[in-house]
Amino acid sequence: MQRRSFLKKAGLGLAAGAAVAAPAVVKAQSPTVSWRMAGSWPKSLATLYGGMEEISQRVSAATGGKFTIKVFAAGEIVGGLQVLDAVQNNTVECGHTATYYYFGKDPTFALSCALPFGMNARQQNAWTMHGGGKELMQDFFKGYNIINFAAGNTGSQMGGWFRKEVKTVADLKGLKFRVGGTGGLPLAKLGVVPQMIAGGDVYPALEKGTIDGAEWVGPYDDEKLGFYKVAKYYYYPGWWEGGPELDLLVNLKAWEALPKEYQAVLESACAAANVSMLAKYDALNPPALKRLIANGVKLRPFSNEIMAACYKATTEVYDGIAEKNEKFKKVYEPWKKFRDEQIQWFSLAESRFDGFMGAAQRSAQRSKKK
Numbered sequence: 001m002q003r004r005s006f007l008k009k010a011g012l013g014l015a016a017g018a019a020v021a022a023p024a025v026v027k028a029q030s031p032t033v034s035w036r037m038a039g040s041w042p043k044s045l046a047t048l049y050g051g052m053e054e055i056s057q058r059v060s061a062a063t064g065g066k067f068t069i070k071v072f073a074a075g076e077i078v079g080g081l082q083v084l085d086a087v088q089n090n091t092v093e094c095g096h097t098a099t100y101y102y103f104g105k106d107p108t109f110a111l112s113c114a115l116p117f118g119m120n121a122r123q124q125n126a127w128t129m130h131g132g133g134k135e136l137m138q139d140f141f142k143g144y145n146i147i148n149f150a151a152g153n154t155g156s157q158m159g160g161w162f163r164k165e166v167k168t169v170a171d172l173k174g175l176k177f178r179v180g181g182t183g184g185l186p187l188a189k190l191g192v193v194p195q196m197i198a199g200g201d202v203y204p205a206l207e208k209g210t211i212d213g214a215e216w217v218g219p220y221d222d223e224k225l226g227f228y229k230v231a232k233y234y235y236y237p238g239w240w241e242g243g244p245e246l247d248l249l250v251n252l253k254a255w256e257a258l259p260k261e262y263q264a265v266l267e268s269a270c271a272a273a274n275v276s277m278l279a280k281y282d283a284l285n286p287p288a289l290k291r292l293i294a295n296g297v298k299l300r301p302f303s304n305e306i307m308a309a310c311y312k313a314t315t316e317v318y319d320g321i322a323e324k325n326e327k328f329k330k331v332y333e334p335w336k337k338f339r340d341e342q343i344q345w346f347s348l349a350e351s352r353f354d355g356f357m358g359a360a361q362r363s364a365q366r367s368k369k370k
Helices: 002-029 046-062 083-088 107-112 121-130 133-144 181-189 199-208 219-225 252-257 260-294 304-324 326-346 349-369
Strands: 033-039 067-072 094-097 146-153 160-162 176-178 193-195 233-236 245-251 298-301
Touching (some): 033 046, 033 083, 046 094, 046 146, 046 219, 046 245, 046 260, 067 260, 083 094, 083 245, 107 133, 121 133, 121 146, 121 245, 121 326, 133 146, 133 326, 146 260, 176 199, 181 193, 181 304, 199 219, 219 260, 245 252, 245 260, 304 326
Parallel strands (some): 033 067, 033 094
Antiparallel strands (some): 094 245, 146 245, 160 233
16 A cells, blocks of 8 residues: 555656656757847947847847857948848848838838838837737838848937038038938938938048038937037937837748747847837936036027928928839838827827926926026
């Protein structure tokens, strides 16, 4: 009797032990995968480049080091504006970039990042995650042997650095201005000469006078790049980038070869980086702006005249592209409808709340000075 009882307990113990050990066995059997990620960012831009590092670190941690992604800054494998080509051709398995850099290949690429007078960061996330944007863009990217995932956002950007004040539309004519992606098209209609320059090369061009002005992201990154040393007028807002999404581009064949659990881990890592990057910019931009002003930077808003002219030019440019480009139109029309609905909603609760809080803070500050 005691022998049977012992054997029964021993059997239960072995079964329990097998159940506990099962995940370790699966883990041990998981394949080792090593990828490379090319980025559009220099290492000095710790928030953008840091987004790449976060994805890599999360993937490795979640797979016990079985799936690793080595990160390369702009220029280490390919230039900052050649990331899409490198992923498409499988030079690297994945890349982190702003897809509007490639609007010259097809303007549709920009709809996975930002169009002028488009959506803010929250609206862009809503569009991508729950408005059909992810499905529409992934269908488009298939034609380039790529699958894309939202993997970062800077939030609303600044309007850039200028050597002289820009007060009227006439002041824009002939201005050589570094601007990312799609913002250059409506500006060109107003006489600006747009320049597409990768992040690490902007400061030398501004310093040498090759360009008259430049925009990048916002106070934290702009301070790191040193623009305030060669141009003192800092304008806002960057109407061409209300909430630009940054994407991880993955070679489609490399993606399909991944085990399903690795696919899930990578997609989750991108989602985490998407939220983390925006939060980091929101935390770091305010103190950076204070430091810039303390260094003599002159903060200026774009005039209503300039904003209105740019909005009109933007509408004409992108409605015109939609008439000629079916791929662009397929995404642009639902994107535009979604944007307009978001603006109506945000103009109520969000705008009223933000406007009141700003006014309340200014009132409190005036009271302290008395």
